Amino acid sequence: MLSGAGLSAESGVPVFRGAQGLWRTHRPEDLATPQAFRRDPRLVWEWYAWRRDVVAACAPNDGHRAIARRAARGGVAVVTQNVDGLHARARGEVASDGDVAYPLLELHGALSRDRCSGCGARTAAVSVDTTSADRLPRCGRCGSLLRPDVVWFGESLDPSVLDTSFRLASEATVCLVVGTSAVVHPAASVPLATRHAGGTVVEVNPEPTPLTRYAAVSMGGPAAEVLPQLLG
Ligand code: BJW
Ligand code: ZN
Numbered sequence: 001m002l003s004g005a006g007l008s009a010e011s012g013v014p015v016f017r018g019a020q021g022l023w024r025t026h027r028p029e030d031l032a033t034p035q036a037f038r039r040d041p042r043l044v045w046e047w048y049a050w051r052r053d054v055v056a057a058c059a060p061n062d063g064h065r066a067i068a069r070r071a072a073r074g075g076v077a078v079v080t081q082n083v084d085g086l087h088a089r090a091r092g093e094v095a096s097d098g099d100v101a102y103p104l105l106e107l108h109g110a111l112s113r114d115r116c117s118g119c120g121a122r123t124a125a126v127s128v129d130t131t132s133a134d135r136l137p138r139c140g141r142c143g144s145l146l147r148p149d150v151v152w153f154g155e156s157l158d159p160s161v162l163d164t165s166f167r168l169a170s171e172a173t174v175c176l177v178v179g180t181s182a183v184v185h186p187a188a189s190v191p192l193a194t195r196h197a198g199g200t201v202v203e204v205n206p207e208p209t210p211l212t213r214y215a216a217v218s219m220g221g222p223a224a225e226v227l228p229q230l231l232g
């Protein structure tokens with residue numbers, strides 16, 4: 001399955017696009033590109049520190065839990081564009097004896113990690129003082145600025161995460177697509193790998209997307225209501 005921000009909407013995590021989306025009030029080119037970070041790392045960190053606080057106050061919803069319960073029975077891989085960590089938290093919440101360890105692939109990284117903008121070393125997220133550029137966190141190895149370990153526009157996705165996602169999608173009989181506007185690539189192409197290999201795409205989204213015409217079934221409700229019924 002492939003998930004996007006809409007899956008976490010009912011947990012209180014803001015989506016990116018549409019009337020309530022972050023991109024209505026925040027310009028992606030000022031906040032979610034490597035150029036923006038080079039230009040004004042303090043501003044970018046301020047936004048990500050706020051996003052971390054928002055996510056810390058949120059919890060997985062019934063949609064995340066339905067996915068985790070179904071995946072733990074086997075034969076499912078979870079591929080997500082979300083950086084909020086709620087799939088992993090749901091897995092922990094519903095874990096029980098006999099669960100299968102399923103793949104959980106985070107295509108766009110994770111808010112819970114930092115990455116060095118110089119040497120690329122990954123570390124657990126530190127608390128960030130955004131009051132001045134001098135106080136921003138730096139790498140303990142090379143001294144370069146740390147940044148959130150997320151994928152910004154114009155940056156490549158981790159090749160091993162991406163290759164594994166496409167391979168699993170091409171081997172799947174069904175790709176369930178939940179809560180993504182399906183406009184950001186290469187993530188939005190993952191379900192097409194299932195389709196091209198003869199499998200079926202099933203979409204859960206209150207709005208039509210560019211993937212809707214490839215879906216055998218489209219369910220137009222909120223994920224936290226539809227998924228427990230669909231997967232339960
Ligand atoms: C509900 C709901 C409910 C609401 N229940 N549903 C091919 C064509 C054109 C452009 C490109 C291309 N290939 C690459 C590009 C360039 C670019 C791109 O895709 N641009 C397009 C937008 C035009 N891609 C990249 O730059 C990627 N890198 C790359 O390709 O590298 C190689 C390369 C480099 C240079 C040139 C060419 C190639 C990287 C993309 C990184 C995206 N990063 C972000 C930020 C991550 C960090 C952070 O969180 O801050 O990722 S942007 C943002 O969008 C975030 C999301 O993961 C991503 C997708 O958003 P998502 O999840 O779909 O959310 P929304 O808000 O868009 O949609 C929510 C949906 O939920 C809606 O449909 C609602 O209806 C629905 N919904 N409530 C169910 N309750
Ligand atoms: Zn470093």
